[in-house]
Amino acid sequence: MRAAFFQTSPIFGKSEANVEKVLAKIHSIDAHLIVLPEFFNTGYQFKSKSEVFQLVEEVPKGWATQRLIEAAKKKRLFIVAGLAERYCSRFYNSSILVGPKGFIGIYRKMHLFWNEKRFFTIGNTPFKVYNIGTARIGMMICFDWLFPEAVRVLALKGADIICHPSNLVLPHCPQAMITRCLENRVFAITANRIGIEKRIKGQKLKFIDQSEIVAPNGRILCRASDNKEKIGIAEIDPRTAQNKSITPLNNIFKDRMKKFYKPLI
Numbered sequence: 489m490r491a492a493f494f495q496t497s498p499i500f501g502k503s504e505a506n507v508e509k510v511l512a513k514i515h516s517i518d519a520h521l522i523v524l525p526e527f528f529n530t531g532y533q534f535k536s537k538s539e540v541f542q543l544v545e546e547v548p549k550g551w552a553t554q555r556l557i558e559a560a561k562k563k564r565l566f567i568v569a570g571l572a573e574r575y576c577s578r579f580y581n582s583s584i585l586v587g588p589k590g591f592i593g594i595y596r597k598m599h600l601f602w603n604e605k606r607f608f609t610i611g612n613t614p615f616k617v618y619n620i621g622t623a624r625i626g627m628m629i630c631f632d633w634l635f636p637e638a639v640r641v642l643a644l645k646g647a648d649i650i651c652h653p654s655n656l657v658l659p660h661c662p663q664a665m666i667t668r669c670l671e672n673r674v675f676a677i678t679a680n681r682i683g684i685e686k687r688i689k690g691q692k693l694k695f696i697d698q699s700e701i702v703a704p705n706g707r708i709l710c711r712a713s714d715n716k717e718k719i720g721i722a723e724i725d726p727r728t729a730q731n732k733s734i735t736p737l738n739n740i741f742k743d744r745m746k747k748f749y750k751p752l753i
Protein backbone atom coordinates (compact mmCIF):
# COMPACT_ATOMS: atom_id res chain seq x y z
CA MET A 489 0.00 0.00 0.00
CA ARG A 490 1.03 3.61 -0.45
CA ALA A 491 1.17 5.52 2.81
CA ALA A 492 1.66 9.27 3.01
CA PHE A 493 2.08 12.29 5.24
CA PHE A 494 1.23 15.83 4.31
CA GLN A 495 3.41 18.37 6.16
CA THR A 496 1.44 21.62 6.09
CA SER A 497 1.73 25.27 7.19
CA PRO A 498 -1.67 26.28 8.58
CA ILE A 499 -2.44 29.89 9.38
CA PHE A 500 -3.93 30.26 12.85
CA GLY A 501 -7.70 30.67 12.84
CA LYS A 502 -8.13 30.47 9.07
CA SER A 503 -9.87 27.09 9.17
CA GLU A 504 -11.65 27.30 5.87
CA ALA A 505 -8.55 28.36 3.92
CA ASN A 506 -6.37 25.79 5.69
CA VAL A 507 -8.78 22.96 4.91
CA GLU A 508 -9.31 23.95 1.28
CA LYS A 509 -5.56 24.21 0.72
CA VAL A 510 -5.04 20.69 2.07
CA LEU A 511 -7.95 19.28 0.07
CA ALA A 512 -6.69 20.81 -3.17
CA LYS A 513 -3.45 18.87 -2.71
CA ILE A 514 -5.08 15.66 -1.49
CA HIS A 515 -6.84 15.39 -4.83
CA SER A 516 -3.47 14.99 -6.56
CA ILE A 517 -2.04 12.37 -4.17
CA ASP A 518 -1.90 8.73 -5.17
CA ALA A 519 -2.03 6.95 -1.79
CA HIS A 520 -4.25 4.61 0.24
CA LEU A 521 -3.67 6.38 3.53
CA ILE A 522 -2.67 9.95 4.26
CA VAL A 523 -1.91 11.46 7.64
CA LEU A 524 -2.32 15.20 8.30
CA PRO A 525 -0.92 17.20 11.24
CA GLU A 526 -2.46 17.85 14.66
CA PHE A 527 -4.96 20.80 14.55
CA PHE A 528 -4.55 20.74 10.77
CA ASN A 529 -7.43 23.14 10.23
CA THR A 530 -7.04 25.69 13.03
CA GLY A 531 -3.37 26.12 13.85
CA TYR A 532 -1.97 25.37 17.29
CA GLN A 533 -1.47 28.23 19.70
CA PHE A 534 -4.81 29.02 21.26
CA LYS A 535 -4.80 31.98 23.67
CA SER A 536 -7.98 31.29 25.58
CA LYS A 537 -10.87 28.91 26.02
CA SER A 538 -13.17 31.31 24.21
CA GLU A 539 -10.82 31.26 21.24
CA VAL A 540 -10.94 27.45 21.26
CA PHE A 541 -14.74 27.69 21.42
CA GLN A 542 -14.72 29.74 18.19
CA LEU A 543 -12.71 27.10 16.32
CA VAL A 544 -13.80 23.68 17.64
CA GLU A 545 -16.24 21.47 15.82
CA GLU A 546 -18.38 18.47 16.64
CA VAL A 547 -17.31 15.18 15.13
CA PRO A 548 -18.46 13.89 12.72
CA LYS A 549 -20.97 16.58 11.84
CA GLY A 550 -18.48 19.49 11.82
CA TRP A 551 -17.53 21.23 8.61
CA ALA A 552 -13.86 20.17 8.37
CA THR A 553 -14.72 16.55 9.18
CA GLN A 554 -17.41 16.55 6.50
CA ARG A 555 -15.00 18.04 3.93
CA LEU A 556 -12.47 15.29 4.72
CA ILE A 557 -15.16 12.64 4.40
CA GLU A 558 -16.15 14.00 0.97
CA ALA A 559 -12.51 13.88 -0.15
CA ALA A 560 -12.00 10.36 1.19
CA LYS A 561 -15.10 9.13 -0.64
CA LYS A 562 -14.13 10.82 -3.88
CA LYS A 563 -10.50 9.67 -3.81
CA ARG A 564 -11.28 6.31 -2.19
CA LEU A 565 -8.58 6.73 0.43
CA PHE A 566 -8.26 6.87 4.21
CA ILE A 567 -7.38 10.13 5.95
CA VAL A 568 -6.17 10.67 9.51
CA ALA A 569 -6.30 14.30 10.65
CA GLY A 570 -5.92 16.20 13.91
CA LEU A 571 -8.51 18.80 14.85
CA ALA A 572 -10.04 20.61 17.82
CA GLU A 573 -13.23 18.83 18.83
CA ARG A 574 -16.18 19.92 20.92
CA TYR A 575 -18.17 17.25 22.71
CA CYS A 576 -20.94 18.63 24.94
CA SER A 577 -19.20 21.36 26.92
CA ARG A 578 -15.73 19.80 26.64
CA PHE A 579 -12.94 20.41 24.15
CA TYR A 580 -10.60 17.67 22.99
CA ASN A 581 -7.44 17.64 20.93
CA SER A 582 -8.58 14.86 18.62
CA SER A 583 -7.55 12.80 15.63
CA ILE A 584 -10.16 11.44 13.27
CA LEU A 585 -10.09 8.59 10.78
CA VAL A 586 -12.30 8.79 7.70
CA GLY A 587 -12.46 6.58 4.64
CA PRO A 588 -14.35 5.80 1.42
CA LYS A 589 -17.44 4.81 3.44
CA GLY A 590 -17.37 7.88 5.69
CA PHE A 591 -16.47 8.52 9.30
CA ILE A 592 -14.65 5.63 11.03
CA GLY A 593 -13.29 6.68 14.40
CA ILE A 594 -11.75 9.19 16.74
CA TYR A 595 -8.89 9.33 19.22
CA ARG A 596 -8.74 12.09 21.85
CA LYS A 597 -5.21 13.02 22.91
CA MET A 598 -4.29 11.67 26.31
CA HIS A 599 -0.94 13.29 27.02
CA LEU A 600 -1.63 16.99 26.73
CA PHE A 601 1.33 19.31 26.16
CA TRP A 602 1.85 22.62 28.02
CA ASN A 603 -1.03 25.09 27.45
CA GLU A 604 -3.21 22.38 25.92
CA LYS A 605 -3.81 21.46 29.57
CA ARG A 606 -5.50 24.83 30.11
CA PHE A 607 -7.99 24.46 27.29
CA PHE A 608 -8.53 20.79 26.52
CA THR A 609 -9.82 17.80 28.46
CA ILE A 610 -7.66 14.67 28.76
CA GLY A 611 -8.75 12.13 26.16
CA ASN A 612 -11.18 9.39 27.15
CA THR A 613 -10.94 7.19 24.04
CA PRO A 614 -8.85 4.08 24.73
CA PHE A 615 -6.15 3.36 22.14
CA LYS A 616 -7.95 1.48 19.41
CA VAL A 617 -6.96 -0.37 16.24
CA TYR A 618 -8.97 0.00 13.02
CA ASN A 619 -8.85 -2.47 10.15
CA ILE A 620 -8.86 -0.48 6.91
CA GLY A 621 -8.49 -3.53 4.68
CA THR A 622 -4.89 -3.04 3.63
CA ALA A 623 -3.67 -2.54 7.21
CA ARG A 624 -4.60 -2.24 10.85
CA ILE A 625 -3.99 1.27 12.03
CA GLY A 626 -3.92 3.09 15.35
CA MET A 627 -3.82 6.78 16.18
CA MET A 628 -1.88 8.86 18.68
CA ILE A 629 -1.17 12.59 18.71
CA CYS A 630 2.11 14.47 18.94
CA PHE A 631 3.34 14.51 22.60
CA ASP A 632 2.01 10.96 23.06
CA TRP A 633 5.37 9.97 21.50
CA LEU A 634 7.12 10.65 24.82
CA PHE A 635 5.01 7.98 26.52
CA PRO A 636 6.17 4.62 25.12
CA GLU A 637 2.99 3.05 26.42
CA ALA A 638 0.97 4.68 23.63
CA VAL A 639 2.68 2.86 20.75
CA ARG A 640 3.11 -0.27 22.88
CA VAL A 641 -0.60 -0.56 23.61
CA LEU A 642 -1.51 0.02 19.96
CA ALA A 643 1.08 -2.55 18.83
CA LEU A 644 -0.12 -5.10 21.38
CA LYS A 645 -3.66 -4.55 20.09
CA GLY A 646 -2.41 -5.44 16.61
CA ALA A 647 -1.66 -2.13 14.90
CA ASP A 648 0.61 -2.34 11.84
CA ILE A 649 0.80 1.41 11.35
CA ILE A 650 0.81 4.18 13.95
CA CYS A 651 -0.71 7.34 12.51
CA HIS A 652 0.70 10.31 14.36
CA PRO A 653 -0.68 13.79 13.61
CA SER A 654 1.74 16.24 15.23
CA ASN A 655 2.71 19.84 15.86
CA LEU A 656 6.21 19.07 17.10
CA VAL A 657 8.20 21.72 18.88
CA LEU A 658 10.64 19.60 20.94
CA PRO A 659 13.58 18.33 18.89
CA HIS A 660 13.72 14.64 19.74
CA CYS A 661 10.56 13.05 18.38
CA PRO A 662 11.71 12.19 14.83
CA GLN A 663 14.62 10.19 16.26
CA ALA A 664 12.55 8.73 19.11
CA MET A 665 9.99 7.38 16.66
CA ILE A 666 12.70 5.17 15.19
CA THR A 667 12.99 3.51 18.60
CA ARG A 668 9.21 3.31 19.02
CA CYS A 669 9.04 1.46 15.69
CA LEU A 670 11.96 -0.83 16.51
CA GLU A 671 10.73 -1.78 19.97
CA ASN A 672 7.26 -2.62 18.62
CA ARG A 673 8.06 -3.66 15.03
CA VAL A 674 5.46 -1.28 13.59
CA PHE A 675 5.34 1.39 10.92
CA ALA A 676 4.78 4.99 12.00
CA ILE A 677 3.66 7.98 9.99
CA THR A 678 4.38 11.25 11.78
CA ALA A 679 2.78 14.24 10.05
CA ASN A 680 4.18 17.46 11.44
CA ARG A 681 3.57 21.07 10.44
CA ILE A 682 6.02 23.86 9.73
CA GLY A 683 6.09 27.56 10.56
CA ILE A 684 6.19 29.71 13.69
CA GLU A 685 3.38 30.82 15.99
CA LYS A 686 4.06 33.61 18.48
CA ARG A 687 0.58 34.61 19.48
CA ILE A 688 1.48 34.58 23.20
CA LYS A 689 4.19 36.96 24.46
CA GLY A 690 7.33 35.06 25.41
CA GLN A 691 6.04 31.79 23.96
CA LYS A 692 7.35 31.54 20.44
CA LEU A 693 6.69 28.12 18.97
CA LYS A 694 8.76 26.93 16.04
CA PHE A 695 7.48 23.70 14.52
CA ILE A 696 10.32 21.42 13.61
CA ASP A 697 9.54 19.94 10.19
CA GLN A 698 10.87 16.35 9.80
CA SER A 699 7.60 14.55 9.15
CA GLU A 700 8.49 10.97 8.44
CA ILE A 701 7.50 7.40 7.66
CA VAL A 702 9.49 4.83 9.63
CA ALA A 703 9.56 1.04 9.08
CA PRO A 704 9.41 -1.74 11.71
CA ASN A 705 13.17 -2.23 11.34
CA GLY A 706 13.78 1.43 12.18
CA ARG A 707 14.54 2.49 8.63
CA ILE A 708 13.39 5.99 7.70
CA LEU A 709 11.49 5.45 4.46
CA CYS A 710 10.78 9.10 3.91
CA ARG A 711 11.58 12.21 5.94
CA ALA A 712 10.95 15.89 5.22
CA SER A 713 14.05 17.99 5.76
CA ASP A 714 13.84 21.44 4.24
CA ASN A 715 11.22 23.18 6.39
CA LYS A 716 8.73 23.31 3.53
CA GLU A 717 5.26 21.97 2.92
CA LYS A 718 5.77 18.44 1.73
CA ILE A 719 3.88 15.32 0.78
CA GLY A 720 5.94 12.23 1.62
CA ILE A 721 4.90 8.85 0.24
CA ALA A 722 6.28 5.35 0.83
CA GLU A 723 5.24 2.03 -0.61
CA ILE A 724 4.93 -0.30 2.39
CA ASP A 725 3.83 -3.84 3.14
CA PRO A 726 1.95 -3.61 6.46
CA ARG A 727 2.20 -7.40 6.92
CA THR A 728 5.87 -7.00 7.82
CA ALA A 729 4.69 -5.38 11.06
CA GLN A 730 3.01 -8.63 12.08
CA ASN A 731 6.34 -10.42 12.37
CA LYS A 732 7.67 -9.66 15.84
CA SER A 733 10.62 -12.05 15.59
CA ILE A 734 14.10 -10.61 15.32
CA THR A 735 16.04 -13.91 15.63
CA PRO A 736 14.75 -17.50 15.49
CA LEU A 737 14.75 -17.36 19.31
CA ASN A 738 13.54 -13.81 19.92
CA ASN A 739 9.99 -12.63 19.50
CA ILE A 740 9.85 -9.18 21.03
CA PHE A 741 6.32 -9.59 22.33
CA LYS A 742 6.66 -13.16 23.60
CA ASP A 743 9.98 -12.27 25.27
CA ARG A 744 8.40 -9.57 27.40
CA MET A 745 8.90 -10.40 31.10
CA LYS A 746 5.48 -9.21 32.14
CA LYS A 747 5.63 -10.54 35.69
CA PHE A 748 8.65 -8.36 36.39
CA TYR A 749 7.06 -5.23 34.94
CA LYS A 750 3.79 -5.52 36.80
CA PRO A 751 4.57 -3.70 40.06
CA LEU A 752 5.75 -0.65 38.08
CA ILE A 753 2.46 0.02 36.31
Ligand code: ACM
Nearest residue numbers: 601630631655657
Ligand atom coordinates in the same frame (compact mmCIF):
# COMPACT_ATOMS: atom_id res chain seq x y z
C1 ACM B 1 2.55 18.77 21.05
O1 ACM B 1 2.13 17.78 21.65
N1 ACM B 1 1.79 19.39 20.18
C2 ACM B 1 3.93 19.24 21.23
